Amino acid sequence: MRVCLVLEGSYPYVHGGVSTWMHGCIRAMPEHEFVLWVIGAKAADRGKFVYELPANVAEVHEVFLDDALRLRGGAPPVHFTPEECAALRELVRLGAPDWEVLFRLFHEKRAHPLAVLQSREFMALFTKLCEEEYPYMAFADAFHTVRSMLLPVLWLMTGEVPEADCYHAICTGYGGLLACLGGSVHHRPVLLTEHGIYTREREEEIIRAEWVAPDFKARWTRFFYMLSEQIYRQGGGGARGRAPPACAAARHPGSRACSPAPAASRSGWGANRESAS
Numbered sequence: 001m002r003v004c005l006v007l008e009g010s011y012p013y014v015h016g017g018v019s020t021w022m023h024g025c026i027r028a029m030p031e032h033e034f035v036l037w038v039i040g041a042k043a044a045d046r047g048k049f050v051y052e053l054p055a056n057v058a059e060v061h062e063v064f065l066d067d068a069l070r071l072r073g074g075a076p077p078v079h080f081t082p083e084e085c086a087a088l089r090e091l092v093r094l095g096a097p098d099w100e101v102l103f104r105l106f107h108e109k110r111a112h113p114l115a116v117l118q119s120r121e122f123m124a125l126f127t128k129l130c131e132e133e134y135p136y137m138a139f140a141d142a143f144h145t146v147r148s149m150l151l152p153v154l155w156l157m158t159g160e161v162p163e164a165d166c167y168h169a170i171c172t173g174y175g176g177l178l179a180c181l182g183g184s185v186h187h188r189p190v191l192l193t194e195h196g197i198y199t200r201e202r203e204e205e206i207i208r209a210e211w212v213a214p215d216f217k218a219r220w221t222r223f224f225y226m227l228s229e230q231i232y233r234q235g236g237g238g239a240r241g242r243a244p245p246a247c248a249a250a251r252h253p254g255s256r257a258c259s260p261a262p263a264a265s266r267s268g269w270g271a272n273r274e275s276a277s
Contacts, residue, residue: 002164003034003166005035006176007170007171008171009041012060021195034058036059043064063159071112073115083101088125091150099230107181149220161185162182180231203221
């Protein structure tokens with residue numbers, strides 16, 4: 001069996017609880033072939049593994065969130081279908097977007113993230129959001145906050161998807177989203193094994209963060225909860241209906257998790273900072 005392990009901020013870049021667990025699992029199952037689909041914060045870490053990969057690791061697909069900063073405009077405008085508009089509206093309001101529609105829009109239709117964020121449809125949705133939720137906040141501050149949330153997610157959905165017989169996420173968040181994308185693109189099962197409480201830790205970081213304006217703290221928290229719900233539904237794990245608040249791949253001593261960057265960066269979405277507990 002060819003198993004794609006989806007990891008965020010851990011194996012094989014750093015030592016720690018999740019990394020030790022993953023390395024041991026792979027070595028204990030030499031009869032299976034593994035593909036590592038790993039998310040890091042900075043492209044400068046590309047290829048800097050601290051583990052010697054076992055022989056049954058066939059491929060490593062590295063994805064770095066700060067590569068979203070390198071996106072440039074000039075893409076053709078996007079023409080949305082009604083169902084794509086509905087899915088985008090739910091994504092902007094952090095509700096319950098139809099991720100299958102969004103996967104097709106960005107992975108199959110190849111919609112460019114910046115073209116979407118610059119479209120008339122998105123700006124209309126965003127303007128309505130400001131009128132309803134942030135009527136007294138500066139429009140620019142609200143725009144860059146929402147852009148900081150959505151750009152990495154839209155960009156992740158445009159990337160190459162490795163082929164596998166199943167996609168096993170060791171986290172919710174961005175990693176869980178990629179596992180769902182893999183399962184959707186290749187019509188394969190999606191699994192989730194929780195090793196910590198990812199969303200709760202993101203929430204605690206956001207509460208303490210000085211760079212997040214108080215009016216936007218609840219929105220950042222809702223964003224991570226929204227991401228967690230899809231992997232709970234598609235992963236068919238221990239949750240039924242609405243996902244519980246617990247999320248996977250929480251940080252461990254010596255391991256790193258990708259967290260939001262200050263929305264104040266006017267150059268675009270800031271690279272997720274690395275942190276360790």
